[in-house]
Amino acid sequence: MSFIHYMRWQDVIDILLNSYILFRLYVLFRGTYVFRVLTGIAFLWIFQRISVYFGLILTSWVMQGITALLALIIIIVFRNEIRSVLQAKNLKAILFGFPQKSDPTTIQTIAESVKTLSRRRIGALIVLPAKENLDDVLKGGIPVQGLISKEMITSIFWSDNPVHDGAVIIEGDRIAKVGVILPLSFKSDLPSRYGTRHRAALGLAEMTDALVIVVSEETGNVMVAKNSNIINIHGSASLTEILKEHMGLHEVESGYRQQEKLKMGIAAVVSFFFITGMWFSFSKGLDTLITLEIPVEYTNRKPGFRIVEASVNTVRLHLAGSGALIKSIQPEQVQVKLDLGHAVMGRNIFSITQDNITLPPGIFIRKVVPSVIEVTLDETIKKELPVQVDWVGELPAGLILSAVNIDPENVEIVGGKRILQTLSTIYTEKVHLENLKESGTIFANLALTPASLNIASGSKDKVKIAYVIKHRAK
């Protein structure tokens, strides 16, 4: 699980975004040939990665070529399918929409037909059988077995139609019979406004489990009779619901929706894992090495302590990672820090470990050179030291340098305690004698060795040298 530590937030977005794109491609193109070809390409790509893993150079090369070629071909060959998907949907539908299964057309057709009949006040009697066989209770009727349509139903109940007084039996999406005589109800407590159609509808409903729709010729009211009950219907929506319930389509739809949800869920999970696999294949499979020279940063140095010597100032880091990440790496993203919080005065040896190195996510350390750093710490103190001139060269023949006066005679030096304890003199930079022919004055800088030494503020970094030259006595 160590890879989680190396994942960047960009990588998570990368995976999620591409997973969603793949999922949307599935949603938009499922059931088409495009999706099948896309699936084929995906398998080819997986095969190519496996070939790379096992070192099958030629196979992987061929697979790579075919995959690339197929990706191009799919756009050309299936351009019409792609266009139809893109043209048929708006941006919102492409990005977020889910295809809905169309409602059963039979119910819609019946509902719309009833609505038309009601509006035109055309009396109608429509029977929708359930599980029970109605042959014993129905009389007459003409078999039709015609595909149901709004026009057909309307025309059956048209007043000039010879069969308009009978009932229509609908089985599935077909009109099974027309002009069927239904048994009348013998109920004596029916309202007087109910006509023969209502009584017939109720009669069948009392005797069977069928549902009967009645459209009043006089008022245009729609009523539904079922199980000895007859109720008023207001609007197509409520009729549709009753029809769906009668036909058991609620359960079917619920099952269908659950199945769709399951399919979508599986597709989403597969998309996620496929893209995650691709991401790891790209980020880890294409390992690239790089060597960076990184300066060592010393942190948490105790106050008053100073580094007087370090075995190295930079370390060479051999880094590995995917080609894309390695190419994008910036030297400032890589840091090597040594914690001097527990360091003591004198020599300290540190091993450079993973904890000392800060790397961008997705980059791994392979080697550190050198892996051990020696750091010498010292306490900073001030010390006043006498100045001495470091003469070099040769005086002109016959002359001697008999006396020297240095101003200032002493300077205050700031540096490590260990170093300053060993020093008793601070020397000037080398002063050449060749050009000194007579007494005079020159200026010279102080040679601060080692370089960790500094001149204290207030002291001069340059001294004035007054010298006396005499002729050598014989």
Add this chain to the structure above:
Amino acid sequence: MRLKYILIVILCLNLFFPQLLFAQNPRHPTSGVTKKKLTLDRAVMCEDIKDFAPHNPAVVFSIKIGKVCCYTSFDPVPEKTFIYHKWFHRDSPSTNKRLYLQPPRWATFSTIQLRETDKGPWRVEISDQNGKLLYILRFSITD
């Protein structure tokens, strides 16, 4: 007697014009107020000792000379004692010479033979028998 007068004249000159005569002589040599105290009278680096006196005192010496001397004279010397001439090449000790002094005054010197590797700044620390630092002479060995 003549030597005594010469020494008095030199002492007076040294008091009034210390840098004129001995640039790296003791700046504040212990004055001879108390005769009982060992007092460094003169300290100087020179090429040689001739007639019991430093010859060609200087602060820079060519390696071609082959040697360099550290001359010190004490006046007074209250009792028989000894002093040290500690030679340092840069800050590294080179040699430590023990030199005896006799009352009432005494001049003595130490010498080192020069080698090619001796080039560079030197110092000689003059200290008494107890190790008390009396004076530091600084000089250079050059080409």
